[in-house]
Amino acid sequence: xxxxxxxxxxxxxxxxxxxxxxxxxxxxxxxxxxxxxxxxxxxxxxxxxxxxxxxxxxxxxxxxxxxxxxxxxxxxxxxxxxxxxxxxxxxxxxxxxxxxxxxxxxxxxxxx
Amino acid sequence: xxxxxxxxxxxxxxxxxxxxxxxxxxxxxxxxxxxxxxxxxxxxxxxxxxxxxxxxxxxxxxxxxxxxxxxxxxxxxxxxxxxxxxxxxxxxxxxxxxxxxxxxxxxxxxxxxxxxxxxxxxxxxxxxxxxxxxxxxxxxxxxxxxxxxxxxxxxx
Numbered sequence: 001x002x003x004x005x006x007x008x009x010x011x012x013x014x015x016x017x018x019x020x021x022x023x024x025x026x027x028x029x030x031x032x033x034x035x036x037x038x039x040x041x042x043x044x045x046x047x048x049x050x051x052x053x054x055x056x057x058x059x060x061x062x063x064x065x066x067x068x069x070x071x072x073x074x075x076x077x078x079x080x081x082x083x084x085x086x087x088x089x090x091x092x093x094x095x096x097x098x099x100x101x102x103x104x105x106x107x108x109x110x111x112x
Numbered sequence: 113x114x115x116x117x118x119x120x121x122x123x124x125x126x127x128x129x130x131x132x133x134x135x136x137x138x139x140x141x142x143x144x145x146x147x148x149x150x151x152x153x154x155x156x157x158x159x160x161x162x163x164x165x166x167x168x169x170x171x172x173x174x175x176x177x178x179x180x181x182x183x184x185x186x187x188x189x190x191x192x193x194x195x196x197x198x199x200x201x202x203x204x205x206x207x208x209x210x211x212x213x214x215x216x217x218x219x220x221x222x223x224x225x226x227x228x229x230x231x232x233x234x235x236x237x238x239x240x241x242x243x244x245x246x247x248x249x250x251x252x253x254x255x256x257x258x259x260x261x262x263x264x265x266x267x268x
Binding site: 098 | 117119120121123124126133142144145206225
């Protein structure tokens with residue numbers, strides 16, 4: 001739970017928007033141009049560029065100019081931090097449940 | 113699909129006892145406790161729908177985490193649903209939803225705990241929408257990238 005940093009916060013922020021999650025889902029099926037994403041999500045080109053910019057900042061997405069359009073694909077984001085954070089969170093909760101279970105069992109044993 | 117975090121514990125006690133323990137001060141102290149000497153747990157619980165349960169816990173007075181739960185559903189002895197704001201040492205916070213289900217199983221109780229969503233404070237302020245799920249997306253993202261899948265299969 002103590003494992004966090006600015007990049008992690010920005011990554012979670014980038015993931016917090018439904019449109020940005022939609023864009024990542026779309027890109028997990030293959031690359032797409034800004035124009036294709038705009039059409040798919042009913043957004044303006046500038047709207048898509050803004051979202052892609054947030055994703056690009058934390059390396060969830062990379063873009064490259066291909067001919068006259070800009071192509072987007074999944075980026076090399078270091079999700080190690082994100083997964084480590086989730087793992088540490090998971091262990092904390094697992095520990096709480098185990099401790100609580102042991103407490104209840106110790107208490108009811110005493111009652112018998 | 114990793115849509116949420118789910119935990120189970122079969123507890124050798126009757127369902128009512130497990131449920132009531134979770135909503136009483138000693139049980140709550142156990143839930144947030146640690147073996148560490150001097151570990152602090154302070155819990156105040158207003159057990160009613162819309163009621164607030166606040167918990168402060170940590171290694172010392174100077175290092176306290178704070179959880180503020182609001183009871184959304186209280187269905188004794190079957191189910192509890194809470195929305196939680198967790199405040200970290202640096203003052204930042206995030207929200208989760210916590211669902212706890214108590215099921216009878218051969219005289220014992222299967223306690224299932226599910227937590228969903230990791231929205232940021234920014235999200236709350238900007239969008240005011242419900243709790244999104246980062247887990248399923250992360251899962252798909254990780255699997256969609258060849259080098260991550262490769263790393264996974266190397267592990268196994």
